[in-house]
Amino acid sequence: xxxxxxVPQRNRDGINMSRVVVLGLGYIGLPTAAxxxxxxxxxxxxxxxxxxxxxxxxxxxxVRERDLSAIVRxxxxxxxxxxxxxxxxxxxxxxxxxxxxxxxxxxxxxxRKASATVAGVLRRGNTVIVESTVPPGTTTQIxxxxxxxxxxxxxxxxHLAYCPERVMPGSILREIVENDRIIGGFDPxxxxxxxxxxxxxxxxKLFLTDATTAExxxxxxxxxxxxxxxFANEIAKLAxxxxxxxWEVISLANxxxxxxxxxxxxxxxxxxxxVDPWFLLTQDVKGSLIPAxxxxxxxxxxxxxxxxxxxVHGISRPKVAAFGVAYKGEADDIRESPAIEIIERLEGHGxxxxxxxxxxxxxxxxxxSLEETIGDADCILILASHREFHYMxxxxxxxxxxxxxLFDTKNCVDHRKWTxxxxxxxxxxxxxxxxxxx
Ligand code: SAJ
Numbered sequence: 001x002x003x004x005x006x007v008p009q010r011n012r013d014g015i016n017m018s019r020v021v022v023l024g025l026g027y028i029g030l031p032t033a034a035x036x037x038x039x040x041x042x043x044x045x046x047x048x049x050x051x052x053x054x055x056x057x058x059x060x061x062x063v064r065e066r067d068l069s070a071i072v073r074x075x076x077x078x079x080x081x082x083x084x085x086x087x088x089x090x091x092x093x094x095x096x097x098x099x100x101x102x103x104x105x106x107x108x109x110x111x112r113k114a115s116a117t118v119a120g121v122l123r124r125g126n127t128v129i130v131e132s133t134v135p136p137g138t139t140t141q142i143x144x145x146x147x148x149x150x151x152x153x154x155x156x157x158x159h160l161a162y163c164p165e166r167v168m169p170g171s172i173l174r175e176i177v178e179n180d181r182i183i184g185g186f187d188p189x190x191x192x193x194x195x196x197x198x199x200x201x202x203x204x205k206l207f208l209t210d211a212t213t214a215e216x217x218x219x220x221x222x223x224x225x226x227x228x229x230x231f232a233n234e235i236a237k238l239a240x241x242x243x244x245x246x247w248e249v250i251s252l253a254n255x256x257x258x259x260x261x262x263x264x265x266x267x268x269x270x271x272x273x274x275v276d277p278w279f280l281l282t283q284d285v286k287g288s289l290i291p292a293x294x295x296x297x298x299x300x301x302x303x304x305x306x307x308x309x310x311x312v313h314g315i316s317r318p319k320v321a322a323f324g325v326a327y328k329g330e331a332d333d334i335r336e337s338p339a340i341e342i343i344e345r346l347e348g349h350g351x352x353x354x355x356x357x358x359x360x361x362x363x364x365x366x367x368x369s370l371e372e373t374i375g376d377a378d379c380i381l382i383l384a385s386h387r388e389f390h391y392m393x394x395x396x397x398x399x400x401x402x403x404x405x406l407f408d409t410k411n412c413v414d415h416r417k418w419t420x421x422x423x424x425x426x427x428x429x430x431x432x433x434x435x436x437x438x
Contacts, residue, residue, distance in 0.1 A: 018090075020036050020043050020090060021094070022044070022096060023096065026063065026097075028096045031068055035176050035177065037081040038071060047085065066173065092129065095111065095114050095143075096132060097132055100275070104281075108142060118147060119148075125158065133276050136212050161191055162215050182209060182217050184209050191210075222273050226274070226290075227277075229262050230296035231261065233300055235261070237429075247427070265300065266300055266339060269339075270333065274298075274336045275336070277294060278294070308320060311426055319376055319379075320346055321380045322346075322373075323382045324389070325337060330359070334360055334364055340365070342381075356370050379407055382413060408428070411429070
């Protein structure tokens with residue numbers, strides 16, 4: 001096969017640096033495009049959302065991720081990164097479009113559209129890499145035929161590979177460089193060709209395999225985490241029944257050299273762990289453990305609501321102050337957030353709920369100031385382990401609330417500090433509340 005078109009340049013490691021087109025400028029695509037630009041590639045970022053492209057051109061970066069704004073602005077300012085709603089020719093195409101869940105199945109409509117767009121500009125010698133999370137077989141059975149409508153054949157005229165993203169929101173720019181990567185080729189040459197792009201910026205190891213195995217590996221990683229969080233949530237329920245503190249139990253159990261129990265919480269949110277395990281299942285193999293884990297984790301918000309109702313029982317017209325609407329601590333993302341389900345369910349029970357989140361912008365979810373949220377509240381309900389909650393001074397808050405009740409579903413604040421301020425502290429996974437001294 002011919003080498004990629006364009007003007008091949010070499011970086012200091014002798015790697016061929018050409019033009020990369022990144023399709024989808026969201027949580028993964030934008031950091032990927034910025035990282036490639038930072039490592040000397042000529043990058044063209046494409047997104048169908050015209051307002052996003054315009055906003056990026058003005059230097060406004062809508063994805064809140066440590067250091068990302070500065071890197072994107074630098075890349076745009078220096079001309080290494082260009083953005084538009086339509087792709088032009090390139091040597092490499094990296095597809096980072098969303099693949100949401102619809103009726104417990106992957107909605108591949110964005111990926112199909114992006115593949116068709118690439119087919120329109122595909123040239124002999126190009127390399128197409130899918131990074132979006134997809135059911136096994138998608139790259140070869142769905143993306144490939146769409147690309148081949150160009151008249152070019154995968155493995156013969158162009159390279160095709162699947163390389164899943166593995167970054168943790170909050171540490172994306174560090175993990176994009178440090179994490180090991182799995183690169184699954186349509187054929188071995190495609191895997192090699194795709195590896196050349198990652199070799200330019202990844203400090204972790206690169207493991208080459210076939211495309212379907214790589215797709216499967218990605219799903220296994222997230223299903224593994226989901227099942228293990230479900231285990232933690234299940235033992236939290238059992239600990240309450242048996243009158244022990246699940247957090248102490250987990251900490252002690254984790255001193256065993258082969259035990260690593262995760263943390264219970266109000267539920268599993270985000271666009272990955274709560275979604276991807278379903279992509280592993282098929283019409284024929286519906287599984288038993290994976291759906292059971294999903295049911296346990298999806299059931300957590302209801303458990304939290306039940307316990308909150310018990311805590312505020314007997315208080316007339318109770319008000320709950322929800323701390324954290326993000327899907328997890330230190331995130332500003334509310335996709336599939338269990339906190340939102342909890343707030344809505346509490347409201348469904350006639351409880352007044354005010355929400356405070358120092359990270360989630362108001363245009364994403366209507367939150368209030370800390371003062372408004374706690375004013376006349378009867379129970380502070382912690383739903384995300386934001387660092388700010390850990391350092392919060394409980395004494396001034398104790399003067400603003402109506403009842404001094406705290407329910408910590410993440411075990412993330414200093415309970416002694418809160419009891420000293422007069423609060424009775426309830427903790428998920430521990431039946432007995434912690435009373436204030438004296
Ligand atoms: N959670 C718990 N207890 C835990 C860990 C997590 O309740 O011990 C909850 C969180 O609060 C959150 C949800 O699970 O609601 C998911 O959070 P997470 O931190 O486990 O994962 P994500 O969704 O932010 O990122 C995951 C990561 N996958 C794995 O760790 C295997 C990340 O590396 C992936 O790149 C990402 O999914 C993705 O995009 O697929």
